[in-house]
Amino acid sequence: MMQSMMQSAKQSLRQRWQVFSETPFGCLLRLFVGRMFHGHADSDAGDLDLGVGVVVILLAMPGLLVSLLMFEKYGSFIRFLRGAGAYDPFTATIPDEYFFLVLSMVVSGAAALWRWDSIFLDRRDFMNLVPLPIGLRSIFLANLSAIFALVALLTLVVNVASMVLYPLAVVGSQPSLSLFIRFAVGHAVVMLLASACSSFAIFAVAGVLMTLLPAAVFRRVSLLVRFALALSLLVLLGTSLAIPEWLKQLSVAGAHRLAILPPISFLGLLQTVWGRGTEPFVAAMTRAAGAVLGAAFVITILAYAVSFRRSFMRIPETPDAGPLPRVPSFFSPVAPLRESVLRTPSQRACYHFVARTLLRSDGHLQVLSGFLALGLVASAATLSSAPNLHSLVGSSSPTAEFLSVPFILAYCVTVGLRFAFEIPSQLPANWIFLFWLDRERHEARPIARRVLLLFSLPWLAPACLVTTLALGGYTVALLHTAILILSTVALVEVFLSKFRKIPFTCPYPSFKSHSGLIVVAYLFGYVFFTYYLPQMESWSLSDPWRIVWFAPLLGMVLGGIHFYRKQMLDMDKELVFEEVSASGFD
């Protein structure tokens, strides 16, 4: 009986959805939701098209993993083994709730940043939809509904694992059902609101910029703003390392100094939802969370409405956007260096192609700036781990924390570039390289090497020299800079050991069975390059003669790569334009 009722309800829902999706509004809604996931560039233009399924899994993973770890922390048997007694879940979980709030806001914000401009209708939508017999109001409302649907989906997917598993881990073993429901509902409601707030805040920024700025200026500024927002999200994520510890000591009521952080406001809201919001600070935080959420929601709608009128309606009067506008080139101190290291005509041509694509293509710049943001946040986190500035540069030699900063930046920029090389750009245009380049001349690696080095060292090495000079003196500055240069050269050689493509001219590498291992190798590489290498350097700089140890180490790395490449068959070194190598990103 129950089963048949369920089945008929399911069937009725399906039929209703079928009927709705065949109405013009339903059809538009489906189209707009689809375009938000599939991107709005041509499939061969470099926009990574992951599909809804993969996006959903990627977004749900962080919450799932952290929730699973909570079973280890709150499991009654494990607590019994540790000798821990009963606890009040509403107080004991405050640091973890903060972490979940941060995670939820950062993942939702990152997803919204990724889809930053796909929420706005573009020229293609205009040319396909406006000539059809449908009202502009329908287009506007359908896209607005699609934005809400996207936020709802992001919010749900990002939090679904923690909404189910986390309450189970914390209060699942307690006998009271009402306690479980109170805890679970409070957690779910606040996580969903925080997540929605983060997504709406990002869309509100995009909408306001699009409303206030002319289209050309918006395109120029857009990347910078996204970079700044990504940096803010990373900083917010970074707070999850320190704040939970402080919260343990301060309690929520004593956390006035931290009130500026949005997750703290939502923590206040959580206390209120749990029925513990009697303290004035908690009440104030609850009001702040409501105000932030309301403002983000209202600004998103207003900004979207104005930008629809201002931008979408004027599309036929504006020229096609094309690539990012060219930044006027003034005298570049790197130019003479560049011309001297680019020896052959094909190296010069390919270098300029790669450099211009990196600097003018939205997708590639996003990847590069994402890795740079990661490097900056990691550097800031490393420096902040030292108690004060003086301790960074000790009396005999600078500390490893100080020395590691250029290594972190070099690693992140190099990996970012290497990753960006795999993102294709206008594949049908690669015929020019197919036509002109000699596949057997092995030009791919020299070109990629020059790009990696010229995009990292010309700014990183002088900055490293100047800062170390100011803090550590001539000898230390020169030695540190020399080691940075040589290590970066070795790192680049390792990254390019099997490289045989002209960047951006091949399709995305396919997923291989050992792709996971490659990611782990990159993580180990990061630890070695940014932790052990600066440690060794710090030890060496205390007595400059010890620096000679770096010579055999670097010699071994470079010699090993040289030997490895000599062993390779000629056919494995040939230039390729399709994915045929053992691994695309190795």
Next chain:
Amino acid sequence: MLEARGLSKFYGSVLAVRDITLSLQPGQVLGYLGPNGSGKSTTVKMLTGLLEPSDGQVIFDGQDIHKNLIAYRKRLGYVPEEANLYPYLTGQEYLDMVATLRAMPHTRKDKTISSLLHLFSLWSYRHVTMGSYSKGMRQRILLIAALMDNPDVLILDEPLSGLDVTSVLVIKNLIQALSARGKSVFYCSHILEVVERVCSHLIILRKGQVIAQGTTSEVREHIGKSSLEGVFLHLVEERDVGQMAQDIVSVLSP
């Protein structure tokens, strides 16, 4: 049926077209010619209601199209200059979407789409996403989308772009067949030979202004040239094209 009265369009302070007046009657195929930047696309956008004129009106069946754009577009088929389609939709999905948005009845929609996909040789590619279509295939999808609701007016902006020889011949004959059935066709193109073959009337545009108008033979006789190419060069091109070719060759081999 479709009329433009004194259409002008300014982009900021730049004049794109000035005082365009034309009329498109049932069964008429009107060729619209002009060099790049002469204002052809701007006129097309104003005729389709995508762009509001700075001055003048577009009248359809005696009414300004902007008074009821939806009703006008229901009777209009439009092939834009660029086949800017959604690459992640299949051809079938795209046509289904357009038919739904045109509010075509369900039964007619399915039948028409499958018949047209067969006739335009796209049936076997109907479930392939359009990102992997060739330029000609995308153009054929656009033609199907424009034709499938049996519109009274067809506005075609370079419809033969990227099509193979057979498709070009089919389209040329199709335009004439549609015209014989009383459909009005506004045909905007660079390909003089095709315009000469399919258009009954002609408008030539230069720097945003109409410089010749009438039946194809009237225009030819008026200018005193035997071919449309001669007419076009006489009216539009200020430079001697033969001399230009010679100059190019001399630059290549001085």
